[in-house]
Amino acid sequence: MIFSGLDWTVLITTLLLIITYGIYKSRTSRNLEGYFLGNRQMPWWVILVSIMGTQASAVTFLTVPGQAYTDGMRFVQYYFGLPIAMVILCVTLVPIFHRLKVFTAYEYLEQRFDLKTRTLTSFLFLLSRGLSTGISVIAPSIVLHSLLGWNFYLTNIAMGGLLIIYTTAGGAKAVAYTQQLQFIIIYAAMFAACWYAVDMLPEGVGVMDALQISGKSGKLNVITSGVSKGSFDWKDKYNIFSGIIGGLFLSLSYFGTDQSQVGRYLTAKSVKESKMGLLINGLVKVPLQFFILLVGVFVFSFYQFYKAPAYFDLAQEQVVKKSAYAGEYDKVVAQYDVLQEAKKNTVVELAAALKSTDNNKIELLQNQLQLQQQQSQEIRQSVKAFVKKANPGSDANDTNYIFLRFVGDFLPKGLIGLIIAIIFLAAWGSIAAALNSLASCTMIDFHKKFSSKKLTEDEEYKWSKWYTIGWGIFCVVIAQFAYNLGNSLVEAVNILGSLFYGTILGVFLVAFYMKKIKGNAVFIAAILSEVIVLGVFFANIISFLWLNVIGAAGVLFFSWLVQWLIPSIKKYRL
Amino acid sequence: MSSNNNDEGKPPLFKTWKGWYLVVILFLVVLIVVFYFFTKHFS
Numbered sequence: 001m002i003f004s005g006l007d008w009t010v011l012i013t014t015l016l017l018i019i020t021y022g023i024y025k026s027r028t029s030r031n032l033e034g035y036f037l038g039n040r041q042m043p044w045w046v047i048l049v050s051i052m053g054t055q056a057s058a059v060t061f062l063t064v065p066g067q068a069y070t071d072g073m074r075f076v077q078y079y080f081g082l083p084i085a086m087v088i089l090c091v092t093l094v095p096i097f098h099r100l101k102v103f104t105a106y107e108y109l110e111q112r113f114d115l116k117t118r119t120l121t122s123f124l125f126l127l128s129r130g131l132s133t134g135i136s137v138i139a140p141s142i143v144l145h146s147l148l149g150w151n152f153y154l155t156n157i158a159m160g161g162l163l164i165i166y167t168t169a170g171g172a173k174a175v176a177y178t179q180q181l182q183f184i185i186i187y188a189a190m191f192a193a194c195w196y197a198v199d200m201l202p203e204g205v206g207v208m209d210a211l212q213i214s215g216k217s218g219k220l221n222v223i224t225s226g227v228s229k230g231s232f233d234w235k236d237k238y239n240i241f242s243g244i245i246g247g248l249f250l251s252l253s254y255f256g257t258d259q260s261q262v263g264r265y266l267t268a269k270s271v272k273e274s275k276m277g278l279l280i281n282g283l284v285k286v287p288l289q290f291f292i293l294l295v296g297v298f299v300f301s302f303y304q305f306y307k308a309p310a311y312f313d314l315a316q317e318q319v320v321k322k323s324a325y326a327g328e329y330d331k332v333v334a335q336y337d338v339l340q341e342a343k344k345n346t347v348v349e350l351a352a353a354l355k356s357t358d359n360n361k362i363e364l365l366q367n368q369l370q371l372q373q374q375q376s377q378e379i380r381q382s383v384k385a386f387v388k389k390a391n392p393g394s395d396a397n398d399t400n401y402i403f404l405r406f407v408g409d410f411l412p413k414g415l416i417g418l419i420i421a422i423i424f425l426a427a428w429g430s431i432a433a434a435l436n437s438l439a440s441c442t443m444i445d446f447h448k449k450f451s452s453k454k455l456t457e458d459e460e461y462k463w464s465k466w467y468t469i470g471w472g473i474f475c476v477v478i479a480q481f482a483y484n485l486g487n488s489l490v491e492a493v494n495i496l497g498s499l500f501y502g503t504i505l506g507v508f509l510v511a512f513y514m515k516k517i518k519g520n521a522v523f524i525a526a527i528l529s530e531v532i533v534l535g536v537f538f539a540n541i542i543s544f545l546w547l548n549v550i551g552a553a554g555v556l557f558f559s560w561l562v563q564w565l566i567p568s569i570k571k572y573r574l
Numbered sequence: 575m576s577s578n579n580n581d582e583g584k585p586p587l588f589k590t591w592k593g594w595y596l597v598v599i600l601f602l603v604v605l606i607v608v609f610y611f612f613t614k615h616f617s
Contacts, residue, residue: 076609083602087595215616222609240606272583275591282598286605 002408003148007417014185014421015162018178018428022166025177031457035464036103036440038173042267046176047277050264051255052285053179053429059139059400059493061186061292061426066312066402068296069303072221074238076293078545079286081247085255086282090275092512093256098271103444104437105262105508112511114519115449120526121504122445125259126438128500130471132493133434134478139400140423141479146315147404148420153480159424160431160476167432168468172267175432182425187288189415189422190295193403196411197298202305202348209351210301216350216366217304217373219297222290237543246545249552253501257508259437260430299406304347306410310336311383312401316394323390329383336379343372431475439467498544499537502551503530509552510559521563522555529554 033039042050067075093105102108106125110118141155166174198207214220226232226239236242255261255278268274310333311317320329350365384396407419443464448455455463503526510522533551536542542550585591 080602080606083598087598090591090595211616218617220613220616222613223606224613270583272585275594276586279594279598283601286602290609 003416003420004413006413007420010414010417011421011424014418015424018181018425019162019166021181022174022178023169025174032103032443032460032464034173035171035461036263036436036443038171038176038267040267041269042176042273043269044273044276044280046180047265047268047273048280048284049180049183050176050267050433051261051277051281052288053183053426054260054264054433055254055285055430056186056426057136057139057430057493058423058427059136061190061422062139062143062400062403064289064292065296065299066399068219068293069300069402070399072219073290073293073297074221074224076222076286076290077224077238077240077243078247079289080240080243081245081249082251082255082285083282084244084248085251086278088252089256090278093508094265094274094278095271096512097262097266098268098274102266104259104441105257106259106441106445109507109511113507113522117507117519117523117526118445119449120523121257121507122441124500124504124530125257126441128496129258129260129434129438130474131478132496133431133438133471134475135493135496136427136431136434137475137479140427143400143404143423144420146313146401147408149315156476156479159427160472160479163428163431164435164469164472167435167472168465171464171468172263172436175436176264176267178432179429182429185418186422186426189418190292192415193407193411193419194291194295194298196415197295197302197406200302200306200410205305205351209354210298212354213304213347213351214297214301216369217300218370219300234541234546235543237545242543242545246543246549249505249548250498250501250545253505253548253552254497257504258497258501259441260434263437263440264433296403299403302406302410305344307337307340309405310380311387312398312405313387314401314405316387316391316396316398319394320386320390325386325390329386329390332379332382332386336376336383339372339375339379343369343376346372435468435471435475438471439464442467442471495537495544498547499533500530500551502533502548502553503555504551505548506552506555506559509556514556514559517559517563521566522559524562525555525558528558 064075093108096108097105100108100111104122106118106122109121137156137160138152140159141150141152144150144155145152166178198210201210211220224236224239226236226241228236232241233239265274265277268277320326346365346369350362350369353361353365356362384398387394387396404419407416411419443460447463447467448460506529507522507526510517510525529551532554533547536550537544537547585594588594588597
């Protein structure tokens with residue numbers, strides 16, 4: 001990919017704009033309320049953008065269009081549980097958090113149960129969020145390393161370093177205001193990329209034709225049942241049932257018990273502003289995710305008329321071309337190119353046929369296209385097999401590179417720089433919020449709770465800044481060692497969250513709905529559930545989204561059981 | 575621990591928060607129905 005002077009100018013200007021804006025907006029009172037909660041002064045629209053910016057990481061904009069290209073639009077179902085979760089949270093936890101004036105979600109658990117339950121859940125949060133944030137840092141570096149040849153380790157350090165500067169300087173307020181600006185730039189750039197993908201389609205092929213072709217190739221599978229061969233496939237990741245049920249539990253856990261999100265809406269000036277931010281998020285999240293997937297669909301349509309690469313990761317391709325498999329690889333790629341040409345002819349004929357009423361011809365061409373599609377996928381699989389053979393430790397999945405390869409090969413100068421900038425901005429938006437939340441939990445749930453020395457407001461403020469820097473460095477260090485995760489890092493982040501979210505959510509559900517359960521019972525139940533979740537995960541018998549359900553249900557069941565058994569145990573001892 | 579409208583202020587556009595909750599859920603239902611027909615139409 002060629003990165004021109006104009007691209008560099010756009011990239012550097014955009015990043016400097018964000019950092020300057022973050023530092024400019026960072027003036028706040030030098031105490032914990034100011035640093036972690038922006039003095040609880042934010043209006044609902046800032047909360048909305050902050051929630052969305054925290055959830056959407058760089059991989060959202062890198063991987064999601066690629067996912068639509070390879071697997072179709074069914075990924076949108078993953079978000080179907082989110083609006084329901086927003087409503088439940090507005091009824092339950094949000095008013096409590098505001099009434100108790102907590103800094104972290106886990107403070108509530110001490111008031112409801114005891115200190116050990118609060119400490120356990122806060123620890124689980126720090127563990128999962130700390131590691132997954134470290135993994136998130138590498139997403140942009142790994143892609144930029146492949147496409148532009150940038151040094152992976154230096155990109156990590158540069159990205160992490162710049163981010164730490166404004167996050168540490170301004171705390172929650174800087175995070176919220178920079179996310180606003182980031183949001184506008186990100187969606188404007190995605191819209192421009194989408195416009196170009198449609199605009200570059202051959203003459204006479206419009207938006208509807210592009211959709212028809214994608215639909216006939218199975219890419220517009222927005223709703224899927226998860227039923228295959230007459231029974232429900234529990235390992236199928238994205239279908240309407242796993243989306244609504246699994247997605248509901250995941251969203252409840254993420255928005256209700258993950259401090260990186262709770263910390264965002266606690267900055268609101270009232271319960272009303274928090275609720276409005278969350279509810280509008282419930283309204284816009286699914287359509288926005290649909291739009292990002294649609295960008296991928298248009299990229300797919302575009303590649304039906306122009307030569308698509310057999311493999312999208314340039315760096316890995318270079319490794320194969322320098323290996324002993326280079327000759328065989330070139331032969332397979334040549335086969336792919338021939339098939340692409342044949343497929344292009346079919347698509348052109350199909351686009352013309354779709355404008356007629358000749359259903360027989362449409363059906364014939366559709367079957368032909370599906371066969372060619374299947375053959376293309378088979379060839380792509382053998383190409384990936386060569387990548388795996390040439391570089392055994394690598395992940396041959398190239399989904400992360402599809403969208404950026406399209407950007408680099410076909411979009412005009414300047415826009416490439418802007419798209420690279422949005423990778424940084426999206427990464428910063430979510431990582432900045434994570435760092436702020438990690439620092440707040442460390443300060444509020446551990447330092448203030450377990451330190452015998454009483455700190456002044458100014459000392460607390462300074463310690464909080466040091467914790468933000470500390471977690472920033474921790475994440476960059478994790479990123480330096482996580483290179484081998486390769487392209488599977490998106491899933492790694494999601495799975496890591498699902499390993500702990502269910503249990504944490506279960507503790508909150510017990511706190512809210514099972515009034516007779518006490519601290520000891522829920523503490524034991526949380527540990528038992530976590531063991532079961534880890535056991536199910538390692539047994540690999542179910543898709544990761546269901547782990548959230550198992551964890552939460554496990555805590556509810558074991559809490560009831562242990563609370564019921566405690567009097568019997570006491571009686572037996574007597 | 576149920577929500578208290580006095581503490582939380584009157585929601586915009588509706589008399590109570592229930593109006594907003596209903597809008598969010600109904601919008602989701604409409605989206606799913608639209609997506610279903612979208613999938614069927616283009617498949």
